[in-house]
Amino acid sequence: MMEALVIKLVLAGIVFFAALNLAGFHTWVERKQSALIQDRIGANRADIFGFRLLGTLHGVADVIKMFTKEDIVPAGANKTLHTLAPFFSVFFALVAFAGIPFGDRLILGDRVIELQIAKIDAALLYIFAMLSLEAYGVILAGFASRNNYAILGGIRATAQLISYEIALGMSVLGVVMVYGTMDLAEVVRAQGRMIGGWLPLWGIVTQPVAFFIFVTAALAETKRLPFDLPEGESEIIGYFVEYSGMKFGMFFLTDFLETIVVASLSTTLFFGGWQIPYLMPDGFHFPWGGVLLVPNPIYVLLGVASFSIKGLIFCFVFMQLRWTLPRFRYDQLMSLGWKGLFPIAVVNVVVTAVALVFFGKAS
Amino acid sequence: MAVRVVRRHELTFWEKIYIPQILCGLKITFTHFFRNLFLHTAHLVGRFKNVPASVTIQYPEELRPLMSRFRSRHRLTLREDHTPRCVGCMLCETVCPAKCITIVPAEHPDPNIEKYPIRFDIDLGVCVYCGYCVEVCPEDAIRMDTGILDVAAYSREAMRLDIHELMDPGLRKPVSRCNLKFPHKCGLNGGEMKGSWDAPRP
Numbered sequence: 001m002m003e004a005l006v007i008k009l010v011l012a013g014i015v016f017f018a019a020l021n022l023a024g025f026h027t028w029v030e031r032k033q034s035a036l037i038q039d040r041i042g043a044n045r046a047d048i049f050g051f052r053l054l055g056t057l058h059g060v061a062d063v064i065k066m067f068t069k070e071d072i073v074p075a076g077a078n079k080t081l082h083t084l085a086p087f088f089s090v091f092f093a094l095v096a097f098a099g100i101p102f103g104d105r106l107i108l109g110d111r112v113i114e115l116q117i118a119k120i121d122a123a124l125l126y127i128f129a130m131l132s133l134e135a136y137g138v139i140l141a142g143f144a145s146r147n148n149y150a151i152l153g154g155i156r157a158t159a160q161l162i163s164y165e166i167a168l169g170m171s172v173l174g175v176v177m178v179y180g181t182m183d184l185a186e187v188v189r190a191q192g193r194m195i196g197g198w199l200p201l202w203g204i205v206t207q208p209v210a211f212f213i214f215v216t217a218a219l220a221e222t223k224r225l226p227f228d229l230p231e232g233e234s235e236i237i238g239y240f241v242e243y244s245g246m247k248f249g250m251f252f253l254t255d256f257l258e259t260i261v262v263a264s265l266s267t268t269l270f271f272g273g274w275q276i277p278y279l280m281p282d283g284f285h286f287p288w289g290g291v292l293l294v295p296n297p298i299y300v301l302l303g304v305a306s307f308s309i310k311g312l313i314f315c316f317v318f319m320q321l322r323w324t325l326p327r328f329r330y331d332q333l334m335s336l337g338w339k340g341l342f343p344i345a346v347v348n349v350v351v352t353a354v355a356l357v358f359f360g361k362a363s
Numbered sequence: 364m365a366v367r368v369v370r371r372h373e374l375t376f377w378e379k380i381y382i383p384q385i386l387c388g389l390k391i392t393f394t395h396f397f398r399n400l401f402l403h404t405a406h407l408v409g410r411f412k413n414v415p416a417s418v419t420i421q422y423p424e425e426l427r428p429l430m431s432r433f434r435s436r437h438r439l440t441l442r443e444d445h446t447p448r449c450v451g452c453m454l455c456e457t458v459c460p461a462k463c464i465t466i467v468p469a470e471h472p473d474p475n476i477e478k479y480p481i482r483f484d485i486d487l488g489v490c491v492y493c494g495y496c497v498e499v500c501p502e503d504a505i506r507m508d509t510g511i512l513d514v515a516a517y518s519r520e521a522m523r524l525d526i527h528e529l530m531d532p533g534l535r536k537p538v539s540r541c542n543l544k545f546p547h548k549c550g551l552n553g554g555e556m557k558g559s560w561d562a563p564r565p
Contacts, residue, residue, distance in 0.1 A: 036399040
């Protein structure tokens, strides 16, 4: 019992360490990537003893600045809720990681460790629930600030999150139908099979339409460009205008954490999670007949590496999209969600159902 | 006049489904990203230095190239014996539209030289950088070619440049030590006369 607890705590520690550091690192990536795209240099001035380390220290400088800044609560704001909102946001963004499997079963002696913080049968539902609850932080922030701009931002956020959550859920239904489970670990395991012996049965192969809908809706969930109407930092004023210091920083952290959650989820559902093509639990089985055996720990490690690399690539692409696309107008956003993504997702589900009836469970 | 009808651009099917257009946009940003990433890396190892990776001018270290006729902070040109070329004719003080130049002339020991300034102040807080003083000078004694743009001070008093700073553009406030040998009203010593023509000059 004690051992199991320790193992879970260690797993949680690893995941939170990775996720939080990656989120902090995102500030650097955001600065430098946008700079490269726009032919600039990007933040490069912060230094420790003259070492600038390509501007990575700006993230550290930001955190120090935010912690030492004055924390302003507007007069007339609901102090409790105003303080609670950013914690709400970060909390639900963080606990969503519990459902994501980042590696296959690790066998240590006679103990089998699932590399997933919480082994939940309906991990997919759990993650969606947490992502939806995160919207409460946003609404609370807008509501408790007692600022009309913030309330409007919060309302925009609510409408957007609700609209896109439906498309998100519908798009994932297709994946669930194909693999027949909501357990993310099982979904990933099912993606290890091959079609015709050479093409991995990843979600992108079985559900290409769902992938595009999912990524679009997921980007809207993260509240970043081109769907950043809730925030609109300088132009349309978002729900966190009345926040300063680290409370503001927590909203920012939530954004990056959500990006990472969404990237991991895309990887898990559509790009085979920890799977590497032709890598079976006992080693590589190449379609041209070669077999390369690897021991279990190395197999698991390869899987974790594969998951991390795919997730990082997704983060990179999301960031690239963020610096490529302009913001939607609000009516365009709504019509894209309700008239575009939602019907396509429904049709996708129907087509998938028909296809499953004719071709049987994918395999 | 002919009427030109400009039709609003109708979106084609490919533009309406939007995803190809996103890919086009991504192509542009990715091109810039990888081109600049490659160039930055190449610069680090000393290759392709002539191809700029960014348009940024890193200001305090790197200065924007100035046109040769750009008017920057003033300086007094020097004779070979490190005395000012200025002959104290007062033309610049007279022509100055902002009245920011103050000159006190005195007799020069050399009979071929009319006079010289024992005091030459320019109040940069008042100066409008018109360059008339440079235009009007018959001796080419004042120029605005130092390339100094970052003139800033905490007080109006500190915006006044006296003869020490005008003769040596490298000097910055606070000027610690008077290094002028010829007689002048030295602001560093409370406006007293200091120096003599007999002192050795380089």
